[in-house]
Amino acid sequence: MSEILVLVDHVDGAVRKPTLELLTLARRLGEPSAVFLGSGAEQAKDSLAAYGAEKVYAADDSAFVDFLVAPKAEALAQLVGQASPSAVLIPSSPEGKEVAGRLAIKIESGLITDAVDVVAGDSGPEVTKSVFAGNHTVTTSVTRGTPIITVKPNAVTPEEATGAASVEAFTPSISDAAKTARVVERKERKATGRPELTEAAIVVSGGRGTGGDFGPIEAFADSLGAAVGASRAVVDSGWYPHSYQVGQTGKTVSPQLYVAAGISGAIQHRAGMQTSKTILAVNKDDEAPIFELVDFGVVGDLHKVLPQATEEVTKRKG
Amino acid sequence: MKIVVCVKHVPDAAADRSFDASDHTVDRSGVDGLLSELDEYAVEQALTIAEVGDGEVTVLTIGPEQAGDAVRKALQMGADNGVHVSDEAIPGSDAIATSLVLAKAVEKLDYDIVLCGMASTDGEMGVVPAMLAERLGIAQVTYGSELTVDGSTIRLRRDGDVSSETVEASTPAVVSVTDQTPEARYPSFKGIMAAKKKPVESWSLTDLGVDADQVGLASAWSTVLATQARPPRSKGEIVTDEGDGGVKLVQYLASQKFV
Numbered sequence: 001m002s003e004i005l006v007l008v009d010h011v012d013g014a015v016r017k018p019t020l021e022l023l024t025l026a027r028r029l030g031e032p033s034a035v036f037l038g039s040g041a042e043q044a045k046d047s048l049a050a051y052g053a054e055k056v057y058a059a060d061d062s063a064f065v066d067f068l069v070a071p072k073a074e075a076l077a078q079l080v081g082q083a084s085p086s087a088v089l090i091p092s093s094p095e096g097k098e099v100a101g102r103l104a105i106k107i108e109s110g111l112i113t114d115a116v117d118v119v120a121g122d123s124g125p126e127v128t129k130s131v132f133a134g135n136h137t138v139t140t141s142v143t144r145g146t147p148i149i150t151v152k153p154n155a156v157t158p159e160e161a162t163g164a165a166s167v168e169a170f171t172p173s174i175s176d177a178a179k180t181a182r183v184v185e186r187k188e189r190k191a192t193g194r195p196e197l198t199e200a201a202i203v204v205s206g207g208r209g210t211g212g213d214f215g216p217i218e219a220f221a222d223s224l225g226a227a228v229g230a231s232r233a234v235v236d237s238g239w240y241p242h243s244y245q246v247g248q249t250g251k252t253v254s255p256q257l258y259v260a261a262g263i264s265g266a267i268q269h270r271a272g273m274q275t276s277k278t279i280l281a282v283n284k285d286d287e288a289p290i291f292e293l294v295d296f297g298v299v300g301d302l303h304k305v306l307p308q309a310t311e312e313v314t315k316r317k318g
Numbered sequence: 319m320k321i322v323v324c325v326k327h328v329p330d331a332a333a334d335r336s337f338d339a340s341d342h343t344v345d346r347s348g349v350d351g352l353l354s355e356l357d358e359y360a361v362e363q364a365l366t367i368a369e370v371g372d373g374e375v376t377v378l379t380i381g382p383e384q385a386g387d388a389v390r391k392a393l394q395m396g397a398d399n400g401v402h403v404s405d406e407a408i409p410g411s412d413a414i415a416t417s418l419v420l421a422k423a424v425e426k427l428d429y430d431i432v433l434c435g436m437a438s439t440d441g442e443m444g445v446v447p448a449m450l451a452e453r454l455g456i457a458q459v460t461y462g463s464e465l466t467v468d469g470s471t472i473r474l475r476r477d478g479d480v481s482s483e484t485v486e487a488s489t490p491a492v493v494s495v496t497d498q499t500p501e502a503r504y505p506s507f508k509g510i511m512a513a514k515k516k517p518v519e520s521w522s523l524t525d526l527g528v529d530a531d532q533v534g535l536a537s538a539w540s541t542v543l544a545t546q547a548r549p550p551r552s553k554g555e556i557v558t559d560e561g562d563g564g565v566k567l568v569q570y571l572a573s574q575k576f577v
Contacts, residue, residue, distance in 0.1 A: 296555050
């Protein structure tokens with residue numbers, strides 16, 4: 001069976017959920033082999049095995065941590081040369097996309113980014129993307145070389161499958177040219193205890209209508225076990241950190257349930273959330289464009305509606 | 319300090335964008351084009367660096383005649399000169415071909431820094447800066463939320479999901495910046511008048527030594543099989559809060575089994 005490489009997204013060996021989604025998709029195309037760059041491969045092995053990785057190609061080089069993107073692209077290119085896979089799947093994070101872009105040039109192969117679905121086709125993987133702020137879907141395929149596909153979080157529900165996950169160490173040679181953008185400082189993000197925004201089943205987002213007070217948003221999110229998001233207006237005002245921004249220049253989310261509170265629904269925001277399964281909105285303005293998207297909407301003040309809703313959820317959950 | 323800013327002329331994101339049914343390329347007819355909003359941040363950073371370090375800013379674009387508008391806007395903001403690469407073989411080019419043409423054009427120019435926006439507002443791949451660095455064989459310092467240049471040292475803050483990184487590199491480098499960097503300035507009346515006298519060079523693929531069969535739709539390394547407009551969402555139920563809006567909201571959630 002043809003081999004599909006999956007680049008593992010991990011934090012010191014702790015495998016992040018999008019990797020499990022990629023392994024699940026890779027099984028539709030062939031036999032998944034995980035590519036683990038950095039330290040902690042032994043720790044990652046079990047979760048990679050549990051989602052069907054037959055092999056784990058592991059390489060550790062301080063360059064992966066000390067320099068931006070380029071060393072990972074070099075390592076991956078060398079591995080592709082050695083393993084001749086029939087496709088390479090990479091998480092669609094900024095870093096993942098940049099690794100993919102450099103890899104595409106190196107191995108002279110076509111690249112498709114931001115996949116929301118991947119299936120096996122007659123002549124290679126067929127990839128679905130959501131474009132133009134989610135207003136169109138496009139089906140596309142690679143016509144040259146080894147298809148390189150970056151996949152968005154939540155494209156598929158991870159499905160367990162037993163793989164051998166036999167570890168094969170490899171030693172890429174990283175050139176000096178790849179060691180030019182040095183990471184001189186790294187500050188870990190503070191854990192909030194809430195689910196990761198792009199991975200969450202439920203997202204509760206606040207906009208300008210919060211007036212900067214995210215208390216009701218966070219409380220309602222916590223009652224539902226949801227992630228918290230924010231509109232660009234909120235981030236630009238400095239009310240909430242940029243890493244929580246949902247929209248064209250922030251995160252694209254596609255949860256089971258999206259609650260937009262005090263968000264008007266400008267195109268920039270819609271781009272990041274309109275593929276959500278169910279959409280709810282609370283807004284004072286009954287003409288806010290967000291109401292065109294919703295399955296259920298409440299015209300009212302979020303500072304009154306959300307606390308009442310939080311109380312009601314808590315009551316029902318007993 | 320010589321800075322080349324790569325900019326793209328894109329269909330207005332606020333307009334109703336669609337695809338040409340015959341070849342699945344972006345339908346640009348009937349949609350106003352403009353300098354991509356995300357590239358304005360790159361122009362702003364270039365101007366700021368040039369002001370501090372007595373630099374020169376060249377605006378570079380690839381695109382049909384209308385794309386000249388994007389160059390003009392950047393010149394009005396304060397860039398010094400422009401280069402417009404245009405060729406009938408180019409339309410339909412993918413990111414791979416775009417990065418090739420940009421790289422060849424940049425190599426013809428004198429540069430210390432190549433500045434880009436984080437992504438275009440139409441294709442939205444966000445890979446061209448990395449590809450450009452790969453092709454030019456110089457440092458890639460990208461997705462900057464904050465950028466400072468001190469002599470030949472570039473320092474940039476890159477915010478990721480897990481951590482926030484500070485990245486350093488020496489010139490020459492390809493740098494891209496996000497919309498977290500300061501808002502772009504508006505062209506002043508003086509700037510608009512001055513822009514009329516600023517030089518813009520027109521280059522073809524022949525000028526760059528790029529073969530026509532390396533670019534364009536037919537040479538793309540990926541192909542679009544189908545495009546489909548997303549079916550409009552059916553309008554849901556809207557209630558007005560009369561003191562029980564929160565309860566009604568949760569009743570809906572319960573009916574959909576979220577609670």
